[in-house]
Amino acid sequence: xxxxxxxKIAHPSLPRNPLGMTRRDYEGALSTLCAGCGHDSITxxxxxACWGLAIEPQNLVKLSGIGCSxxxxxxxxxxxxxxxxxxGRMPSIAMGANAANRNLHYIxxxxxxDTLSIGLGQFCHAIRRNLNMLYIIENNGVYGLTKGQFxxxxxxxxxxxxxxxxxxxxxxxxLLALTLGASFVARSFSGDKEQLxxxxxxxxxxxxxxxxxxxxxxVTFNDHEGSTKSYAYTREHYEPxxxxxxxxxxxxxxxxxxxGATLPVVLHxxxxxxxxxxxxxxxxxxxxxxxxxxxxxxxxxxxxxGLLFVEPGQPEFHELNATPDGALNAVxxxxxxxxxxxxxxxxARYR
Amino acid sequence: xxxxxSARINDFVIKIATVNGTGSASxxxxxxxxxxxxxxxxxxxNYFPSNIQGLxxxxxxxxxxxxxxxxxxxxxxxxxxxxxxxxxxxxxxSPGGYLLYDSTWPRPALxxxxxxxxxxxxxxxxxxxxxNGVRTRILMKNICYAGALAALLDLDLEHxxxxxxxxxxxKPQLVTSNMKAIELGYECAKAxxxxxxxxxxxxxxxxxxxxxxxxxxAAALGCVFAGATVAAWYPITPSTSLMDAFKxxxxxxxxxxxxxxxxxxxxxxxDELAAIGMVIGASWNGARAFTATSGPGISLMNEFLGLAYxxxxxxxxxxxxxxxxxxxMPTRTQQGDIMACAYASHGDTxxxxxxxxxxxxxxxxxxxxxxxxxxxxTPVLVVSDLDIGMNDWMCRELKWDDAYRPDRGKMLDKAEIxxxxxxxxxxxxxxxxxxxxxxxxxxxKAAYFTRGSGHTxxxxxxxxxxxxxxxxxxxxxxxxxxxxxVPRAIIDATAESExxxxxxxxxxxxxxxxxxxxxxxxxxxxxMRVRAFPFTEDVDRFLDAHRVIFVVEQNRDAQLRALLxxxxxxxxxxxxxxxxxxxxxxxxxxxxxxxxxxxQPGSKSRAAAAL
Numbered sequence: 001x002x003x004x005x006x007x008k009i010a011h012p013s014l015p016r017n018p019l020g021m022t023r024r025d026y027e028g029a030l031s032t033l034c035a036g037c038g039h040d041s042i043t044x045x046x047x048x049a050c051w052g053l054a055i056e057p058q059n060l061v062k063l064s065g066i067g068c069s070x071x072x073x074x075x076x077x078x079x080x081x082x083x084x085x086x087x088g089r090m091p092s093i094a095m096g097a098n099a100a101n102r103n104l105h106y107i108x109x110x111x112x113x114d115t116l117s118i119g120l121g122q123f124c125h126a127i128r129r130n131l132n133m134l135y136i137i138e139n140n141g142v143y144g145l146t147k148g149q150f151x152x153x154x155x156x157x158x159x160x161x162x163x164x165x166x167x168x169x170x171x172x173x174x175l176l177a178l179t180l181g182a183s184f185v186a187r188s189f190s191g192d193k194e195q196l197x198x199x200x201x202x203x204x205x206x207x208x209x210x211x212x213x214x215x216x217x218x219v220t221f222n223d224h225e226g227s228t229k230s231y232a233y234t235r236e237h238y239e240p241x242x243x244x245x246x247x248x249x250x251x252x253x254x255x256x257x258x259x260g261a262t263l264p265v266v267l268h269x270x271x272x273x274x275x276x277x278x279x280x281x282x283x284x285x286x287x288x289x290x291x292x293x294x295x296x297x298x299x300x301x302x303x304x305x306g307l308l309f310v311e312p313g314q315p316e317f318h319e320l321n322a323t324p325d326g327a328l329n330a331v332x333x334x335x336x337x338x339x340x341x342x343x344x345x346x347x348a349r350y351r
Numbered sequence: 352x353x354x355x356x357s358a359r360i361n362d363f364v365i366k367i368a369t370v371n372g373t374g375s376a377s378x379x380x381x382x383x384x385x386x387x388x389x390x391x392x393x394x395x396x397n398y399f400p401s402n403i404q405g406l407x408x409x410x411x412x413x414x415x416x417x418x419x420x421x422x423x424x425x426x427x428x429x430x431x432x433x434x435x436x437x438x439x440x441x442x443x444x445s446p447g448g449y450l451l452y453d454s455t456w457p458r459p460a461l462x463x464x465x466x467x468x469x470x471x472x473x474x475x476x477x478x479x480x481x482x483n484g485v486r487t488r489i490l491m492k493n494i495c496y497a498g499a500l501a502a503l504l505d506l507d508l509e510h511x512x513x514x515x516x517x518x519x520x521x522k523p524q525l526v527t528s529n530m531k532a533i534e535l536g537y538e539c540a541k542a543x544x545x546x547x548x549x550x551x552x553x554x555x556x557x558x559x560x561x562x563x564x565x566x567x568x569a570a571a572l573g574c575v576f577a578g579a580t581v582a583a584w585y586p587i588t589p590s591t592s593l594m595d596a597f598k599x600x601x602x603x604x605x606x607x608x609x610x611x612x613x614x615x616x617x618x619x620x621x622d623e624l625a626a627i628g629m630v631i632g633a634s635w636n637g638a639r640a641f642t643a644t645s646g647p648g649i650s651l652m653n654e655f656l657g658l659a660y661x662x663x664x665x666x667x668x669x670x671x672x673x674x675x676x677x678x679x680m681p682t683r684t685q686q687g688d689i690m691a692c693a694y695a696s697h698g699d700t701x702x703x704x705x706x707x708x709x710x711x712x713x714x715x716x717x718x719x720x721x722x723x724x725x726x727x728x729t730p731v732l733v734v735s736d737l738d739i740g741m742n743d744w745m746c747r748e749l750k751w752d753d754a755y756r757p758d759r760g761k762m763l764d765k766a767e768i769x770x771x772x773x774x775x776x777x778x779x780x781x782x783x784x785x786x787x788x789x790x791x792x793x794x795x796k797a798a799y800f801t802r803g804s805g806h807t808x809x810x811x812x813x814x815x816x817x818x819x820x821x822x823x824x825x826x827x828x829x830x831x832x833x834x835x836x837v838p839r840a841i842i843d844a845t846a847e848s849e850x851x852x853x854x855x856x857x858x859x860x861x862x863x864x865x866x867x868x869x870x871x872x873x874x875x876x877x878x879m880r881v882r883a884f885p886f887t888e889d890v891d892r893f894l895d896a897h898r899v900i901f902v903v904e905q906n907r908d909a910q911l912r913a914l915l916x917x918x919x920x921x922x923x924x925x926x927x928x929x930x931x932x933x934x935x936x937x938x939x940x941x942x943x944x945x946x947x948x949x950x951q952p953g954s955k956s957r958a959a960a961a962l
Contacts, residue, residue, distance in 0.1 A: 029811075058795045061636075074800055074812070081791035083635060084802040085628070086658050092625040096632025096640060097791075099581045099616040104792050122628070125621040324612040328580040329637035329790070331614050333757055336578040338604045343751040346572065346600070349517075350562035351388075 017054040026051045028075040033068055038190030038216030038231075039138045043075045045193050046107070046136075049200035050077055053248065060105045061097055065090040065119060068145055069111035069138035069216075088119025091126035094133050095317075101327035102318045105204050106133035113143050116152035116171045123173075127180040127209050132316040134203040134210045137173050138190070140218035141229035148221035159226030172298065173213045178291045178309055184210035185290075185309040189238050190217070191231065192305070198246035198273075199307060205246070207268040208316040215303060228301075239297065242284050242306030243276040265310055275307060284309055359550035361391050361416035363427035365500065368440045370433050372404030374490035377518075378497040379410040380743075385501070385510040387563055387745065390555040392418040394860075395563075395743045396936055401588065401681040407436045414552060417867075420709070420744065420860035424940035427550055428503075430496050431458075432474075441467075449548060451499060453492070470544055472499055477535050482528070491532040498536025505547035507554075508537065562748055566713040566739035567643075569749065570669055571596035573717025574641055575604060578757050579667070581640035583618040583629035588681045589737040590643040590671040623648035627655040627666065634665040635801065637790040639721050639757065641667035646675045646688050649695065649732075656730050657696025658803040660826075663777070663786070665724035665731075665760075669717075672736040674934045683934030684737035686856055689910035692732045693884050699823065703731045703833055704884040707739060708859035711746040712882075718755075719838065725760040727833050728788060736905075738857045738936045761787045768794040776801075776810040777822060784828030830885060837883035840890050846875030850946075851897035853879050853926075855911050858903045858937050865942035874946065876901075881911070886918055894921040901946055903929045905937055 014022040026047045031040050050060065057079025064070035066087035073082045085093045090108050098106055115123045115137050126135070141158065143149040150158075153173070154166045177185045184206040188196045196214065203210035215234050217223050223230045228237075249270045263275040263284070275284055282304075283289055290309045297304050324331065338346070365382070369375035376397075383395045394413040400406035413423060431440040431452045444450055446466040452458055454471030478492045501508055511533055512526075519525040540546055571593050574582070582601075584594045598617050605614045616633075620626035626642045633640035644652065649670050659666050674680035675687045695702050703723060705716045716733055724731040761781075768774060768789060776799040777786050786808075789797035799810045807818040808825070846866075854862055859880055866876055879893040894900065894915065902912040909928040916923050929945035931937040 056795070058798065059792055061791045079795035079798050081789075081798050082800040082802075083632070084800065084804065085631075086654050086803055089624060089628045089655065092620070092628025093632035093635070095618065095625070096581060096583065096629035096634070096638075097636040098632075099583075099618065099629065100633040100636035100638035100640070101790075101792060121621050122625055125625065129618075318616075321616055322611060322613050323616055324607070324610070324614065327792075328614065328616060329633075331580065333578045336580065336605065336614060337576055337755075340751040340753050342604055343576075343749060346604075347562055347748055350564045350568075 017051050019054045019056065021051065021054070023047055023051045025079070026057070026077050028078040031075045032071065034220045036219040037068070038140065038218070039069055039072050040075070041190040041193065042136065042138055042196065042214055042216055043072050045196040045200055046076045048193070048197045049204065052197065053201050053204060055105055055204070060107060063090050063094045063097070063106065063108040065110050065114040067111040067114045067143070068218075069109055070114060072138070073109050088114050088117070089122055090114070091119065091122035091131070095126060095129065095131055098131055098133060098317065100329040102132065102323065103327050107204065108133055108135045110135065110137050112137060112139045112141060112151040112153040112173075116173060120152075120171070124176070124180055127177055127182045127211075130183065130208045130314055130316045130320070132208055132318070134200065134206070134212070136200070137211070137213045138216040139173070139213055139229070140216050140222055141227070142218050142222040144218050144221055155228040158228040159224070161221050161224055173211065174294060174308060175291055177211045178287055178294075182211055182309075183208045183311040183314040184307070186210070186212040186244075186307045187215070187303060187305045188212055189215045189234055189305060191235065195240060195244065195305065198244050201246040202244060202267070202273045202307065205267050205269060205271050206310075206312065208314050234303070237301050237303055239302045239304055240306050241279045241282045241304040241308060243278055244307045245274040245276070247272040247274060265312055267312055273307065273310065275310070278306070285311065287311070359427070360553050361414055361555060363414055363550045364423060364425050365412045365414070365428040365430065366426045366440075366443070367410045367412075367430040367496070368433045368436050369408055369410075369493060370435075371400055371402060371406050371408040373493055375408065375410065375432070375493045378493040379412065381494070381511060381514055382497050382500060383412050383743065384514050384563065385506050386412070386414055386552055387558050388510045388514070389507060389552055390558050391416065391552055392557050392745055394420050394422075394745070396422060396738070397742055398935065399682050407433050416555060416557070418557060418745075419864045419939070421864055422861070422936050422938040423864075424938040428500075430500065432493065432496060449550070451496065451503070470503070470540070472536070472539050472543065474499070474536065477539060478532065481531065481535060487528070491528065494529050494532035495536035498533035499540040501533065502537045502540035502546045503544065503548050503551070505551045505553070508533065558745065560748055561745050563743045563745055564710045565592070565741055565743050566707065566710045566735055567593035567671065567741060568596040569710040569746070570713040570717045570733065570735065570740070571600060572749070573714040575600045576751060576755075577639060577718040577721040579639040579641050579721065580614060581616045581618070581629070581633035581638045582642070583620050583626045583633070583640065584642045584644065585620045585623045585626045585648065587623070587645045587648050589673055589741045590645050590648070590669060592741060593643040593669055593671065623651040624655065627652040627668065630666045630668070631655060631659050631664050634724070637762070639667075639725075641669065641721070643669040643671060645671050645673045646691070647678065649688055649691055653696045656702060657698060657700050659730045660696060660700045660702060661698070662801050662803055663728040663788070664801070665728055667720045667724050667731055667733070669733045669735060671740040672734065680934050682737070684857070684905065684936055685932060685934060686736055686905040686910070687932070688734060689855070689904070689906065689914060692734050693914055695732070701830055701885070703727060703729055703837060705731065705733045705838065706856045706882050707733065707735050708856050708880060709739060709746055710744040711749065713739060714749050716838070722758040723833075723836060725762070726758050726836060727785060727829060728760060729829070734856065736857050761785055763787050763789050763797065765793050768797045771796065774799065775808065777806065777808045777825075779808070779825050779828070782828075783832045784825050784830070785832060834885045834887055837885065837887060839887045840882055840893065841880045842878070842889060842893055844877040846870070846877050848875040848877050849898040850874070850876040851879060851893065851900045852876050852903055852942075853881065853893070853900055853911070853915070854903040855881050858905060861937045861939045861942055862903055864939035865946070868939060868943045869946060872947070874950065876946065884914065884918075886915070891919050891921075894919055898925060900926050901929050901949070902926050903937070903942055905931050907932045
């Protein structure tokens with residue numbers, strides 16, 4: 001953890017976003033995680049992404065469950081409401097909050113234990129409802145706060161710090177999400193900020209459930225020889241399949257892309273994701289083929305990363321439920337109450 | 352011993368034994384509603400199995416000119432339509448009573464009772480001759496007994512015809528076929544027996560201004576009027592009908608006519624944990640949100656209820672209690688969750704509970720629950736039960752005051768936040784233990800971090816002993832504020848007796864009738880029905896003022912009594928329990944016997960199991 005508090009005053013030369021805010025304005029409380037924790041890099045990427053998108057802090061809602069990863073919602077965008085709920089149940093809190101006000105950005109930060117063990121059910125059902133949120137899994141293969149037990153994402157054969165070997169097959173969040181019909185499925189690495197920032201931006205802008213499974217090594221309990229979630233192992237077995245650029249509505253596409261290899265995806269608000277294939281055979285719009293390729297490569301001990309699958313335009317929860325465009329929590333009571341006249345009408349059938 | 356004939360007009364009990372899934376519910380409702388529309392007070396109890404088709408089911412209709420709302424413990428007319436339970440049903444008829452059975456098949460066992468009158472009508476045969484199709488014949492056979500009863504009881508067929516016309520307004524051919532079955536039964540009874548029986552109905556004018564409604568429907572209506580917009584739940588008997596009713600009301604009254612958009616979100620969750628999570632998330636974000644469940648769901652919701660208590664998030668939960676422990680008997684009634692609700696979750700938690708006793712209170716307490724949850728920023732559990740929730744109750748017409756506006760409690764709006772130098776979520780500015788809250792999306796200055804882990808009054812994470820304790824103690828201050836806001840007990844001290852009955856919820860009807868019966872036997876008792884936890888001041892006063900107190904409740908372990916001993920200064924030894932926990936609604940006779948047995952130690956009955 002960092003012990004030295006950063007000064008509150010920002011240098012005048014710091015770059016400002018269209019809201020006139022600096023990156024510092026998107027920071028949160030000081031992290032209390034271990035020095036070198038992958039999660040802190042993800043926090044930094046979230047700060048960068050929100051600053052870049054010029055999200056008004058009060059329009060962001062931060063949600064989490066329990067665990068090291070879930071603590072991080074306190075470490076970014078202090079101007080946003082946060083809800084650190086109970087273990088594995090963040091998706092239900094997110095669902096309720098989103099039902100009450102559909103017009104905010106919802107970002108959930110969870111871990112592999114929080115999502116794939118205790119919270120597996122809620123995670124699956126949030127996907128089924130196509131809840132409009134960005135769901136980040138900070139995936140390190142271990143339970144950190146309880147000192148290094150294997151999580152459900154631990155690979156077969158991986159060794160714990162104390163030498164024990166895992167024999168149970170892992171649950172892969174990316175494959176699971178693809179199976180359940182998720183419309184935005186990505187994998188990344190906490191050590192690759194360049195890849196992560198546009199993914200977070202695209203995920204926040206995507207209408208519907210967006211998953212980013214971020215490999216995020218635990219320096220204390222899972223960064224040793226024999227671990228398949230260490231920095232060294234991840235760097236070696238990490239393979240970007242798709243290069244993702246996020247292009248906000250206001251901006252022109254300036255980068256040069258080889259024709260045929262790029263795939264611009266237009267999001268609901270007109271902003272675009274530009275996917276550049278790094279692997280010619282990989283098609284991020286074919287769900288079945290994506291799942292097959294990801295699985296094959298996992299067998300070869302290779303994590304494919306990037307925006308692995310995207311399918312914009314799927315109706316999200318509110319569209320499926322025909323709620324109004326405005327927030328439900330803002331519908332005036334006079335509209336909600338049938339009044340005494342409504343009561344009289346209702347009573348007729350009970351006389 | 353049977354009462355004189357004149358006394359049996361508008362004062363008797365019909366019990367109908369059928370097989371579930373055969374349309375008997377429609378027949379029974381038709382009968383009960385017809386009596387109700389004749390101006391005569393009625394009570395209906397449905398004893399149904401946890402099953403969809405093929406198991407025994409009973410319906411009890413009490414015609415009660417005095418307007419009693421509980422079971423009496425008698426059966427004056429048994430309609431025995433189920434061969435499987437036939438012999439048991441025959442045994443249950445009170446001496447001097449009647450047995451109506453389907454004589455299409457011989458029933459020799461009935462001859463063993465000479466103290467009852469048997470009325471055999473060939474209902475199945477009649478229906479086989481007059482209707483086509485197996486299913487239709489089964490359904491019509493049940494409508495047919497309603498027709499026979501109409502003749503035997505002198506019920507006005509015009510009410511039946513009118514009810515059928517209303518029920519099947521969109522399917523007029525069903526009105527014709529149902530009416531035909533009614534008339535078949537009616538004529539058959541008339542032709543074969545002297546109609547009406549001495550025990551019959553006679554028009555009254557005691558139901559004007561009343562409706563027949565079940566507690567769950569009334570509670571759902573309360574949620575609509577309270578302005579609830581998010582409903583999340585996981586199906587569980589006997590709470591599901593509350594959610595079904597909310598959806599039906601909302602589909603009728605909450606859909607924008609022009610756009611077709613729904614001013615509500617109705618979410619079937621993956622389990623009760625998710626259901627309460629969604630309610631907490633939505634309430635935290637400023638919507639009025641609720642869930643309905645039963646005992647097993649309450650068990651699952653415990654962790655989240657602790658979070659909402661400690662992080663101070665409003666939530667409204669309806670617990671429609673059923674028989675426990677575990678899965679128990681899902682379609683039978685009990686008051687077994689009193690303790691589980693009062694102290695739901697680990698650590699020092701106390702949850703605000705409201706205890707409705709009837710459908711009318713279900714409506715009003717539903718509205719009040721939302722106001723209290725937001726005012727106190729804490730979960731409010733409306734602890735109802737299957738008897739209240741799923742049976743039809745005669746209750747005063749629900750009145751709505753158009754001046755009502757939701758009490759959103761201490762929720763700061765944009766202008767108020769603007770004026771603040773800094774916002775602290777858990778700082779007790781007013782000394783009542785209730786702090787101010789803000790909603791996301793309103794103002795960047797309003798942001799705070801909600802957590803179930805230790806936090807300071809300024810909203811920061813803490814593991815500091817003093818900070819932790821300060822907050823936990825402030826929650827007690829809030830608890831004391833709650834005592835002044837929750838509904839007071841209902842007290843009837845007109846007997847000026849040193850004997851008192853203390854009870855809760857659905858025991859109410861039986862107790863009120865028992866008090867009349869006891870008075871007739873020279874025993875005067877006062878009565879207090881608690882309506883909320885925390886207990887209001889008047890609860891202590893009533894307990895203080897009585898020498899002998901009977902605590903009447905529907906569970907084995909005297910949970911209300913336990914709660915009273917924990918949360919008031921009452922002397923334990925003066926609280927005597929009358930415990931009814933067989934899964935059927937409590938009857939007035941049970942209470943009368945219990946009180947008498949205690950007062951006359953020689954005649955100690957099983958019911959008076961004083962602790």
